Amino acid sequence: MPSAVLRCLLLLVLFIFSTACIGKKRRVRLPPPPPDAVAVKSIHFEGNGSIGSGHSDYNLRSAIDQKENPRFVWLIKPRERRAFLDRDTLEIDAWRLETWYAHQGYFDATFRGWDVMEAGDGWDGWAFKPPASVHVVGLIEEREPSVVRKAKYRGMKAIGGPLLSSIERSAPLQEGANFSLDALKASEVAVQAALQERSFAHATIVTDVDVYPAEKAVDVMFRAELGPSCTFGEVTIEYVGSASKTQRLVAERLIRDEVTVTKGRPYRVSELSNTQRRLFGLGVFSIVNVTPDLSDPTSNVIPVHISLAPSKYKQLKVGGGMLFESGKQDVHVSADYEHVNLFNKLVRMSWENRVGYAALVQIDEISEDGLESVSQTAGPTIDSSLNFTIPRVPNRNWSLNNEVAYELGVEQGYRFMSPSWSPSMRGQLTKQLAVEFGYNLVFFRYIDLEIDPSDFASPLASLDFREKYLLTYLRQQISYDDRNDVFAPTRGQYGIYTIDEAGHFLGGDFNYIKLAADHRFYKSLNRVLPDSLRGALALRLGGGLIETYGDGLRASVPYQERLYLGGANDVRGWTQDQLGPYICDPDTAFECLGTLGLVQPTDEIIPIGGLVKGHATVETRLYTLGGYGVVGFYDTGMVWTNRGEVYDPTREGSPLALQPSVGGGVRYLLDFAAIRLDVARRLGDEPMFSALPLWNFHFSLAEAF
Secondary structure, three states, X not given: OOHHHHHHHHHHHHXXXXXXXXXXXXXXXXXXXXXXXXXXXXXXXXXXXXXXXXXXXXXXXXXXXXXXXXXXXXXXXXXOOOOEOOHHHHHHHHHHHHHHHHHOOOOOOEEEEEEEEEEEOOOOOOOOOOOOEXXXXXXXXXXXXXXXXXXXXXXXXXXXXXXXXXXXXXXXXXXXXXXXXXXXXXXXXXXXXXXXXXXXXXXXXXXXXXXXXXXXXXXXXXXXXXOOOOEEEEEEEXXXXXXXXXXXXXXXXXXXXXXXXXXXOEOOXXXXXXXXXXXXXXXXXXXXXXXXXXXXXXXXXXXEEEEEEEOOOEEEEEEEEEEEEOOEEEEEEEEEEEEEEEOOOOEXXXXXXXXXXXXXXXXXXXXXXXXXXXXXXXXXXXXXXXXXXXXXXXXXXXXXXXXXXXXXXXXXXXXEEEEEEEEEEEEEOOOOEEEEXXXXXXXXXXXXXXXXXXXXXXXXXXOOOOOEEEEEEEEEEEEEEOOOOOOOOOOEEEEEEEEEEEOHHHOOOOOEEEEEEEEEEEEEOHHHOOOOEEEEEEEEEEEEEEEEOOOHHHXXXXXXXXXXXXXXXXXXXXXXXXXXXXXXXXXXXXXXXXXXXXXXXXOOEEEOOEOEEEEEEEEEEEEEOOOEEEEEEEEXXXXXXXXXXXXXXXXXXXXXXXXXXXXEEEEEEOOOOEEEEEEEEEOOOOHHHOOOOOEEEEEEEOOOX
8 A cells, every 4th residue: 555545544533532531521431240140141041933934032031031141242242241140030021921912912922931041251361351251042832823814994984985995905904814903003093194184183082892811812893083184274384493594594485386286175194294294304494393283183174283483594514525435545634514594585605625545556567476567646635526406496305406516536557636617507406316417518628648549559559548628528317226225224215317418519529428327226125134134136237328420529428528437436346447348558577458359468457448338236235233244245247448349249248248247245234324344246257357456355344326
């Protein structure tokens, strides 16, 4: 690692450590355990269900108060965090377990007792000798569960037969299924919500449950008291805290634009939740309560009260980060400023700044004795962007964005600087679907460019390497997002499709059309996993195509805008951007294949991208409830110089010559990101990549997709 990068890394670690220590409360040390204390090494049960049954060891441990030692406790705090045996708690836990079983329909289940077995006194070799420990085993006799023999609904004729049939079919408690108190309560809530969604604001549900243990049967009756059919009344808004200040900073007309509750319209619970969601979406309130006034059970007009508390409109975030993968290191600090209510018009301003140092290391020559020389492209990096978002242009579903940015970056074989301006308009058509239209003006200049196209007598020498250029293009983008979580999704889809049209008619130096697509699917695996795990199957499909038009030098694509693959976020068997065509330094002694079938003398590789790319990933993610996880993945993809190269019948490996890689990784989920370390191995035998390493590792603060 370059010494400059190492120094930056040490400074970043010290900064993060010192920041974490500021304002840290003094920790109170727990008193030492009694001399005769016995630690609980494990708690297991006999006679209960297996993993995934709903009454496994994990479920039963969650139902009792006696705890077992956390795993690897000796790595954290050898004495303070141990769980010690409490026999009085175990006695009460026996009753808790029988009650828990009754709630699951096992009315005849019996807890037979606890079996406590010695597990040893611990090893004297540890710096802190662990206390004596025991294994605790609970003995269960489950017997047969009771099933729901009848589930009847009364008092709901006013809602109509079709709706009542829909409620009966969708209720969690179904005839013929095992009885469960949780399913019973969930059915009560579902029935009441369905009635309140049909204007019966005062609807209540009374449930009668008859249990017949000898017959292993339970009869359930849900009786509804509907009350009058209701409409919405007046909507009042109350400001928590300083009302005058809040009213001055957020005009009430802007707030009422987000209120979907309308006086005189039928009462619906969904309108209340929709209003709350939209008000939170403004980003200026820390508390939003939308409450119907149900105090008079005979009234058919329901007033609605909204209480709001303002959040902090200004926010400054300071942090840092790092990225390490084979051949590339990056360390940086960041400072982001955001104002969500600029000019008191809900205008958002965000100013994001990242300053760091990056290095791309390349092996130049390897002899029989080992590593001879290493080259690198390194330097400071800056990424700064200032963005203004004006809402309600022309209506609440649309916003106008204006971004000014500056980037100073490092890539393999060159450094660059690039200021840009990107005005755009974004429309949220539905909750999941959005469109965006924009104009982009980019000035690009190479710094310390190591590539001289005149050195190469190959088609790749025709790449349009200009010391500086102006790029202008229009962009249209469609995005779809129904993921359940942005940082660690387990279900849903995310897709983004983009078209860019660059042309001289917009004032730029290039004429081309660029198409890009990226779609991701997430499927939860929780139903087939043990209760102590959760996970997802993730699939990603992506690709891109660039077509030039016109004549002369304008019918080309700038090097920076070509298509690339390889790295931490797509095909992980390759280092950053190195899956695809490249050119080589003719001064070194080895041979490499710069593009399909083309031999060039070197082993130093400078990626030059292509005009066509395609890639796919399948990944299985498994996480514990504590946030630790492992993944396994299969990545494949390729970048081609042009469309004619995608399918070549004379070449082995056609029609696509996709390059696969496999690997695995570990994860730790935070509230805002996932810390990940991935290791991948290339599987293909394409000669043009023979000089590249077979194994690559990637470390970053985000899932790959």
